[in-house]
Amino acid sequence: MAFAISSNQLRRDGKPVTSIPSPYTDGALPSPTRFLVMHFTYGASARSSAEWFQSKANKGSSAHLVIDRDGSVIQCVRFDKVAWHAGKSTWRGLSGLNHHSIGIELANWGYLNPAGTEWKTYTGLTIAHPHMARHKNGNPNGVKGPIGWEAYPPVQFQAAVEVVRLLVEKYGVEEIVGHDDVSPDRKWDPGPAFDMAHFRSLVFGGRADSDGVGLTVDVAEGLNLRTGPGTTFPVVRLLPSGTLVEPIERDGRWLSVSVLNAQGQPSQTGWVHDHYLS
Structure with a gap:
């Protein structure tokens, strides 16, 4: 872009x-x-x-x-x-x-409403993979623990x-x-x-992950970049060993990342499993 x-x-x-x-x-x-x-x-x-x-x-x-x-x-x-x-x-x-x-x-959609094992918007739309967290200012529904938010x-x-x-x-x-x-x-x-x-x-120009540094694909056969946090999501491309990525957000063991090109600039985004990064 x-x-x-x-x-x-x-x-x-x-x-x-x-x-x-x-x-x-x-x-x-x-x-x-x-x-x-x-x-x-x-x-x-x-x-x-x-x-x-x-x-x-x-x-x-x-x-x-x-x-x-x-x-x-x-x-x-x-x-x-x-x-x-x-x-x-x-x-x-x-x-x-x-x-x-x-x-x-x-x-x-912001904060979601619980419906059995699902999380729904106020319009009734189910959000399949919500981000589970407690708001820093307290949840809008008064619940003490984590609630669903659209990622x-x-x-x-x-x-x-x-x-x-x-x-x-x-x-x-x-x-x-x-x-x-x-x-x-x-x-x-x-x-x-x-x-x-x-x-x-x-x-503002910093690099990013939870430790403030980039991560590298560390698996000889390459790592699948997916559209979402799980193996059920489609594969976007195979990232060769040595590819540098910058994490954006985490969902369990899955990371949303920016794939960096040869100039160190973000070229594509997607999800990878953190087990194969170092």
Whole structure:
């Protein structure tokens, strides 16, 4: 993917990304823009959320970008304009983060509801491989232990990394926070399924896994890169022995990774078993 910014609009492969403009804006953002706030949509798709940001039925919410599960991006507000994404919020002694931040929404159902052995969205959709965790601010349903959250697909995570790197460079963003950081008494997004520490590391130039270093495929016959965390998921490709990868997130013994090319840049994402990495 090749993202660029021109005239406060995001472009991909030389063309503007899909634009669904929201009327819910409030003047100019300061330059540089100190913060960037990550959210989940608690909804079905990037388009459905972007269309809601445009709807007359919406009482006033918007975001600069919405990134879908497949890595596609919709822009709703120009980067030099205030979007209504943070609401009542405080951070670093500032109140009202709308006027100090860029807001990015990730298409994601967020926290899920238990249904026997399954986990479902509030619309009744079953999520097959939920991320099990307890929210740092306490779970929204009051349960003390881990609950289900929709996982973020690697391609979506990687698209967000690439976009936010550009925003940091272009607008001088100093810090990336979650909505659950700036509004901890009422918000849970982007939630525990989003590895914020790793995301910040990738955006600001660090390398990543749980130990802060890359990992290497350490099996002579190569290692299958899969679309999900398990052998039931389809194989994307065979990674030769010696391939360098950067972990994105963990699900048990399975790691979501970025495969690095000869220049050390991410070229593909997928899942591998950690037993075959060193």
